[in-house]
Amino acid sequence: MHIAGNPSHLTVQQRELIDLAAALGRQRFAPRAAAHDRDASFPFENYQDLRAAGLLAICVPREHGGLGADFATYVMVAAEIGRHCGATALSYNMHVSSTMWAGFVADALDMTREQRADHEHLRAIHFERIVHHGKVYSQPFSEGGAAAAGKAPWGTLARPVDGGYVVSGKKIFASLAGAADYYGVLCTLDKPGATQRDTLYLAVPADAPGVSVVGEWDPLGMRGTVSRTLMLDEVLVPPTARLMPEGLYWQAAARYPHMFATLSPTYMGIAQAAYDFTVAYLRSEVPGMPPVKRRMYPTKQAAVAEMRIKLEQTRALFLHNARDARIDPDQDTRMRLYAAHYTIMENANDIARLAIRTCGGQGMLKSLPLERLYRDSRCGSLMLPWTAELCVDHLGRESLYEAGERDEAIE
Numbered sequence: 001m002h003i004a005g006n007p008s009h010l011t012v013q014q015r016e017l018i019d020l021a022a023a024l025g026r027q028r029f030a031p032r033a034a035a036h037d038r039d040a041s042f043p044f045e046n047y048q049d050l051r052a053a054g055l056l057a058i059c060v061p062r063e064h065g066g067l068g069a070d071f072a073t074y075v076m077v078a079a080e081i082g083r084h085c086g087a088t089a090l091s092y093n094m095h096v097s098s099t100m101w102a103g104f105v106a107d108a109l110d111m112t113r114e115q116r117a118d119h120e121h122l123r124a125i126h127f128e129r130i131v132h133h134g135k136v137y138s139q140p141f142s143e144g145g146a147a148a149a150g151k152a153p154w155g156t157l158a159r160p161v162d163g164g165y166v167v168s169g170k171k172i173f174a175s176l177a178g179a180a181d182y183y184g185v186l187c188t189l190d191k192p193g194a195t196q197r198d199t200l201y202l203a204v205p206a207d208a209p210g211v212s213v214v215g216e217w218d219p220l221g222m223r224g225t226v227s228r229t230l231m232l233d234e235v236l237v238p239p240t241a242r243l244m245p246e247g248l249y250w251q252a253a254a255r256y257p258h259m260f261a262t263l264s265p266t267y268m269g270i271a272q273a274a275y276d277f278t279v280a281y282l283r284s285e286v287p288g289m290p291p292v293k294r295r296m297y298p299t300k301q302a303a304v305a306e307m308r309i310k311l312e313q314t315r316a317l318f319l320h321n322a323r324d325a326r327i328d329p330d331q332d333t334r335m336r337l338y339a340a341h342y343t344i345m346e347n348a349n350d351i352a353r354l355a356i357r358t359c360g361g362q363g364m365l366k367s368l369p370l371e372r373l374y375r376d377s378r379c380g381s382l383m384l385p386w387t388a389e390l391c392v393d394h395l396g397r398e399s400l401y402e403a404g405e406r407d408e409a410i411e
């Protein structure tokens with residue numbers, strides 16, 4: 001089954017890149033996934049494969065030597081990777097997002113002529129590192145306070161000094177901690193009265209003095225992301241560390257909300273994998289399992305039907321959302337985006353739950369991938385800024401209130 005449903009609707013580039021991701025996923029990532037999950041270790045070999053295949057530069061614009069993939073192409077490729085290794089797809093998203101923010105998102109923003117020239121100069125440096133030197137970027141934004149939900153300025157501060165910025169702060173759940181070459185952190189420009197509009201997006205070199213990775217990483221799922229805590233202690237970075245001109249991230253986040261939905265393709269892939277496994281299991285096609293078919297029982301058939309219905313509902317919203325991505329989506333598109341993101345995250349876990357119930361006791365043994373899919377699928381709807389709860393908050397409020405509308409005070 002194709003991750004994008006009917007592949008005849010795809011462009012040539014989309015088909016080729018998804019096929020490439022499928023080959024890497026099946027032959028390389030899936031066989032390594034259990035060990036990285038067991039050890040909570042980072043899949044460096046998978047990144048070597050992504051690098052060799054040119055996929056680290058998937059969204060780097062063509063004029064900078066990348067593959068120039070658009071949003072829709074990227075999310076389908078990411079979902080195919082997630083089908084074979086969820087943790088790799090999730091951390092890959094952190095890397096690729098860095099190139100999307102600096103790439104086609106930045107292209108769509110309003111900038112002065114000076115800002116545009118500055119950005120062109122700086123992003124050429126970042127893209128060159130990725131395209132020619134295979135460098136990996138991550139995006140540790142979360143801090144454990146209200147900033148990741150978009151409710152407060154970032155606690156990590158960047159103090160302008162001669163020669164750049166001095167950055168201090170703490171980032172939690174920093175996927176690729178210890179594995180990325182550059183940490184793309186969001187910080188607040190250190191000045192009196194700074195607000196969220198003063199957010200600065202800086203690529204901090206992993207080997208800069210003052211950068212350290214601390215704490216344990218022993219979570220329920222997505223163990224191969226190695227999302228440990230990143231400490232930044234008076235780290236001096238040059239002005240060229242900027243991934244966007246000062247103040248531009250705020251505009252990007254407000255005007256390009258689809259970027260926050262780039263977390264969900266991973267979970268589309270996990271949902272597909274749970275379905276794939278269940279069909280193979282009931283048909284007795286899982287390698288290493290005794291040749292016992294279970295497909296003839298009507299209850300199994302009904303369960304698979306229920307899973308397929310949920311999977312197709314999820315895919316339909318996923319694809320719709322992929323096509324809708326643009327600057328300044330209208331209110332209706334934004335609402336569908338929340339609904340799509342919520343549905344993918346929640347359905348992935350529900351489909352994995354149904355898979356375990358349907359395949360039964362042997363199906364959830366650690367020797368098989370299903371229990372990992374189940375644990376990984378649980379992590380999606382916890383991710384800020386659009387947790388399942390916050391999607392519901394947005395949908396409810398924005399369905400009932402137009403922008404700026406308020407109620408009269410009730411006596």
Ligand SMILES: Cc1cc2nc3c(=O)[nH]c(=O)nc-3n(C[C@H](O)[C@H](O)[C@H](O)COP(=O)(O)OP(=O)(O)OC[C@H]3O[C@@H](n4cnc5c(N)ncnc54)[C@H](O)[C@@H]3O)c2cc1C
Pocket residue numbers: 094139140141142143144145146148149151172173174175176221222225227379381382383384385387388389390393
């Ligand atoms: C496997 C994994 C990898 C991750 N990788 C990264 C990464 O690379 N980069 C990164 O930046 N982050 C990453 N995260 C972090 C993630 O995006 C969240 O920031 C993190 O899970 C939040 O955890 P918390 O307990 O601090 O949430 P809290 O802020 O304590 O929130 C707990 C819950 O309360 C609700 N809530 C929070 N704020 C509000 C509000 N203002 N209004 C209403 N409800 C609210 C939300 O539903 C949320 O789930 C990762 C998380 C996981 C699980």
